[in-house]
Amino acid sequence: MKESHLLREEFRKIVSSKYVSDDPCICxxxxxDSNIFDIVDPTPPAMVVRPGTTEEISRILRLANRxxxxxxxxxxxxxxxxxxxxxxxxxxxxxxxxxxxxVEIDESSLTVTAQAGTTxxxxxxxxxxxxxxxxxxxxxxxxxxxxxxxxxxxSNGYGSxxxxxxAEEVTNLTVVLPNGDILETGSAVNPNAKRFYRFxxxxxxxxxxxxxxxxxxxxxxxxxxxxxxATSSEFGAYAFKDYESSHRCxxxxxxxxxxxxxxxxARDGLEVMVPELAEKGFMAMNTFVVEDVTRELVEARKxxxxxxxxxxxxxxxxxxxxxxxxxxxxxxxxxxxxxIGQWQWNCHMVAAGDALKDLKGILAFLDSFEEECRMLKVxxxxxxxxxxxxGHVSTSIYYDQSNPEAVSLVRKMMKGMARKAIESGGCxxxxxxxxxxxxxxxxxxxxxxxxxxxxxxxxxxxxxPGGLTLHSQA
Amino acid sequence: xxxxxxxxxxxxxxLCSRCGYCREMVxxxxxxxxxxxxxxxxxxxxxxTAKGRLVIARALLEHKIKIADNLVDIVYSCTLCGNCTxxxxxxxxxxxxxxxxxxxxxxxxxxxGITQALREDIxxxxxxxxxxxxxxxxxxxxxxxxxxxxxxxxxxxxxxKKLPSEGEIAFFMGCTMPYREPDLCRAVxxxxxxxxxxxxxxxxxxxxxxxxxxxxxxxFVRELAEHNIRAIETIGAKTVVTHCPGCFRTLxxxxxxxxxxxxxxxxxxxxxxxxxxxxxxxxxxxGVKAKVxxxxxxxxxxxxxxxxxxxxxxxxxxxxxLVELPRTRQNSMCCGAGGGVKSGFQELAVAIGTDRxxxxxxxxxxxxxxxxxxxxxxxRDAAKMLKSNIKVYDILELLANPL
Numbered sequence: 053m054k055e056s057h058l059l060r061e062e063f064r065k066i067v068s069s070k071y072v073s074d075d076p077c078i079c080x081x082x083x084x085d086s087n088i089f090d091i092v093d094p095t096p097p098a099m100v101v102r103p104g105t106t107e108e109i110s111r112i113l114r115l116a117n118r119x120x121x122x123x124x125x126x127x128x129x130x131x132x133x134x135x136x137x138x139x140x141x142x143x144x145x146x147x148x149x150x151x152x153x154x155v156e157i158d159e160s161s162l163t164v165t166a167q168a169g170t171t172x173x174x175x176x177x178x179x180x181x182x183x184x185x186x187x188x189x190x191x192x193x194x195x196x197x198x199x200x201x202x203x204x205x206x207s208n209g210y211g212s213x214x215x216x217x218x219a220e221e222v223t224n225l226t227v228v229l230p231n232g233d234i235l236e237t238g239s240a241v242n243p244n245a246k247r248f249y250r251f252x253x254x255x256x257x258x259x260x261x262x263x264x265x266x267x268x269x270x271x272x273x274x275x276x277x278x279x280x281x282a283t284s285s286e287f288g289a290y291a292f293k294d295y296e297s298s299h300r301c302x303x304x305x306x307x308x309x310x311x312x313x314x315x316x317x318a319r320d321g322l323e324v325m326v327p328e329l330a331e332k333g334f335m336a337m338n339t340f341v342v343e344d345v346t347r348e349l350v351e352a353r354k355x356x357x358x359x360x361x362x363x364x365x366x367x368x369x370x371x372x373x374x375x376x377x378x379x380x381x382x383x384x385x386x387x388x389x390x391x392i393g394q395w396q397w398n399c400h401m402v403a404a405g406d407a408l409k410d411l412k413g414i415l416a417f418l419d420s421f422e423e424e425c426r427m428l429k430v431x432x433x434x435x436x437x438x439x440x441x442x443g444h445v446s447t448s449i450y451y452d453q454s455n456p457e458a459v460s461l462v463r464k465m466m467k468g469m470a471r472k473a474i475e476s477g478g479c480x481x482x483x484x485x486x487x488x489x490x491x492x493x494x495x496x497x498x499x500x501x502x503x504x505x506x507x508x509x510x511x512x513x514x515x516x517p518g519g520l521t522l523h524s525q526a
Numbered sequence: 527x528x529x530x531x532x533x534x535x536x537x538x539x540x541l542c543s544r545c546g547y548c549r550e551m552v553x554x555x556x557x558x559x560x561x562x563x564x565x566x567x568x569x570x571x572x573x574x575t576a577k578g579r580l581v582i583a584r585a586l587l588e589h590k591i592k593i594a595d596n597l598v599d600i601v602y603s604c605t606l607c608g609n610c611t612x613x614x615x616x617x618x619x620x621x622x623x624x625x626x627x628x629x630x631x632x633x634x635x636x637x638x639g640i641t642q643a644l645r646e647d648i649x650x651x652x653x654x655x656x657x658x659x660x661x662x663x664x665x666x667x668x669x670x671x672x673x674x675x676x677x678x679x680x681x682x683x684x685x686x687k688k689l690p691s692e693g694e695i696a697f698f699m700g701c702t703m704p705y706r707e708p709d710l711c712r713a714v715x716x717x718x719x720x721x722x723x724x725x726x727x728x729x730x731x732x733x734x735x736x737x738x739x740x741x742x743x744x745x746f747v748r749e750l751a752e753h754n755i756r757a758i759e760t761i762g763a764k765t766v767v768t769h770c771p772g773c774f775r776t777l778x779x780x781x782x783x784x785x786x787x788x789x790x791x792x793x794x795x796x797x798x799x800x801x802x803x804x805x806x807x808x809x810x811x812x813g814v815k816a817k818v819x820x821x822x823x824x825x826x827x828x829x830x831x832x833x834x835x836x837x838x839x840x841x842x843x844x845x846x847x848l849v850e851l852p853r854t855r856q857n858s859m860c861c862g863a864g865g866g867v868k869s870g871f872q873e874l875a876v877a878i879g880t881d882r883x884x885x886x887x888x889x890x891x892x893x894x895x896x897x898x899x900x901x902x903x904x905x906r907d908a909a910k911m912l913k914s915n916i917k918v919y920d921i922l923e924l925l926a927n928p929l
Binding site: 070071073075076077078080081082083084085086094100102128129130147149150171173174176177180181193195196197376379380382383385386387389390391394395452453454 | 541542544546547551553570571577582591600625634
């Protein structure tokens with residue numbers, strides 16, 4: 053008979069017994085997110101709590117801190133990178149999905165504030181119902197992944213071409229520190245001010261918690277910018293016979309900053325995603341999405357993009373290649389396991405122009421990726437989604453989760469590719485175990501500063517211990 | 527403990543990428559607003575959703591955990607409504623061109639079916655919840671799960687009324703209607719008579735086995751199927767009309783899987799009545815001046831794809847103002863009674879049912895109408911619990927005995 057968790061009854065006084073469980077089956081249902089690390093080592097937490105308010109989280113953390121019990125925070129459970137530290141098995145897992153209210157859509161400050169457990173599906177629906185739209189619309193599993201999870205793990209996704217990663221749209225956060233203190237960031241440091249502005253009062257403390265992987269605090273509310281709802285849209289798809297012209301087009305589209313979304317499908321990515329074009333001998337396809345508040349603005353933007361594509365010798369294709377991906381965003385990636393297996397990404401950023409200056413370098417990177425995939429007999433694809441001033445190179449591997457050998461190979465391979473991506477001048481934006489050895493661990497000054505922050509905020513090392521490779525009590 | 531049935535789904539289980547769309551989804555384009563009805567009325571832990579149960583199923587297959595009492599309760603608290611399957615995007619790539627239209631057969635992955643497979647293993651290990659076991663034991667003797675005597679099944683037939691016991695068209699009455707909602711049986715007989723159809727009664731009809739199939743007693747249901755098919759053949763029926771969607775799904779979809787092709791056709795009353803109305807054989811007796819919302823029973827809608835027939839019947843009733851619920855057709859939320867939940871977890875079933883009553887209130891309906899006696903019972907319980915003014919009816923009641 054399993055003994056009950058020491059803090060269970062205390063937590064039940066805070067949250068009600070309905071939302072606290074240390075039952076092994078319930079804990080096992082939280083043992084794996086959507087990444088290859090959890091597949092190999094699914095680990096259940098010791099207890100799961102589903103709080104409903106920031107204040108409840110404050111009381112939970114006070115108790116956990118006093119008892120030096122590790123705490124792991126989970127949003128939608130779709131972490132694709134492996135953010136969990138190694139002590140999840142002793143941890144209390146805070147399931148944030150009960151905190152799912154859209155708190156306020158504030159037209160005067162052009163922001164929306166949502167509880168951290170709100171899914172992107174719900175947030176998009178509520179914002180659009182009110183006549184607005186989000187800039188960053190959510191990651192690729194957006195219907196069920198949460199706003200807080202995205203902020204904590206620094207996600208990229210739909211709308212990133214124009215608006216960047218989620219971090220760039222955040223104006224304010226409400227966070228609970230490990231000692232239970234509740235902190236408002238940005239303009240809300242002034243209790244008389246609204247949550248509307250990020251860079252004020254002092255250093256950007258909001259930024260400390262973005263991408264912190266749940267190692268510094270629990271994010272409980274997020275404020276994001278909103279924009280008037282688009283009333284008109286256009287889509288374009290253009291195929292190229294060579295890489296150079298497709299890259300030039302991609303860069304020029306990006307440089308002019310008129311498209312909501314720009315993507316580059318090439319090589320194996322074209323073969324997997326758009327085989328009919330690969331069969332016709334095309335080497336790449338570029339797609340764009342334009343949307344805005346008037347038809348005239350959309351037409352003007354489209355005209356510029358089409359002109360650039362023509363100047364680069366592209367052949368126009370059915371716009372549905374762009375439209376389907378945009379209209380059914382959040383519905384493409386979850387379909388892929390049906391076709392060629394479970395996916396694992398290895399996305400990284402490269403400076404947008406470098407793709408032009410060093411096309412050979414990019415192609416060499418992809419050559420080595422594809423060669424390795426061929427050797428290991430795994431499916432793979434490459435897509436690049438434009439990202440403000442960066443090209444986001446998404447190399448994906450598809451594999452059979454039920455085959456331990458394939459899982460082990462892919463895991464090893466992804467780490468190798470992460471190393472190559474970093475060494476070739478790329479940069480990861482997301483978190484996860486595959487990146488740390490080549491990023492945080494390789495820069496002692498940077499890591500030392502992170503560790504100091506961790507020690508200052510979380511001296512008892514309760515927040516996702518080992519996450520971001522950090523232990524404040526090492 | 528053997529996991530033979532779960533093992534059959536190993537490939538599917540390993541297809542899951544844990545995207546969580548089976549747990550929760552708000553999708554503006556088609557009005558999807560949450561997916562799992564059970565999650566919303568329990569502590570909401572992942573284990574109570576398809577996503578969590580698939581992680582558990584994988585841990586079971588990898589021998590990382592064993593079946594424990596609480597897992598049995600978790601597995602049996604699912605209504606098997608199939609909304610998780612409906613919203614899973616792991617569909618046959620050959621059907622991608624038609625996306626977002628997804629036909630039931632395009633789904634490569636059936637989270638609800640995997641839960642049912644796990645129930646079959648649990649049942650074989652003798653770990654079925656005691657309430658369900660009691661019903662099973664009773665049904666072995668009296669052929670119904672309502673703790674009633676078999677001989678009482680045709681008690682609903684009005685005195686002096688003679689219904690044929692042979693004929694090409696048979697009425698499969700099920701258990702809920704004769705034992706708990708006998709007026710609905712009388713309504714079927716009355717409507718058919720009005721249309722000049724006299725369906726035969728299957729005097730030795732047994733429970734179709736729907737609830738027992740859902741709780742994992744597949745072998746027992748095979749026995750019930752063999753008996754019922756023999757009984758139907760004996761009376762010479764070529765068409766079997768049934769109203770209970772549990773019976774309908776079991777006869778039409780599950781029996782062929784258990785015992786092979788059926789020697790008769792199975793039709794739901796709403797399809798049968800719709801056709802009678804179209805042919806001019808049947809006219810609704812009177813108008814119903816009311817704002818009516820229709821609740822899609824899971825067994826009839828998502829499981830069997832019948833969405834239009836009941837709506838066409840409702841529209842044929844003069845003065846009915848049909849107003850759709852916010853979550854309707856494929857996105858309809860379960861009433862809460864299915865999958866053995868009503869008999870195993872009564873409070874949970876009614877709590878789930880309150881969501882549908884609230885939706886009917888939201889669209890300012892006067893009444894909520896279903897085409898299922900089991901939904902009817904649970905939604906009435908839910909309306910009573912909420913002290914709602916919403917009246918709950920079965921579609922047959924509106925046809926046979928206008929308000």
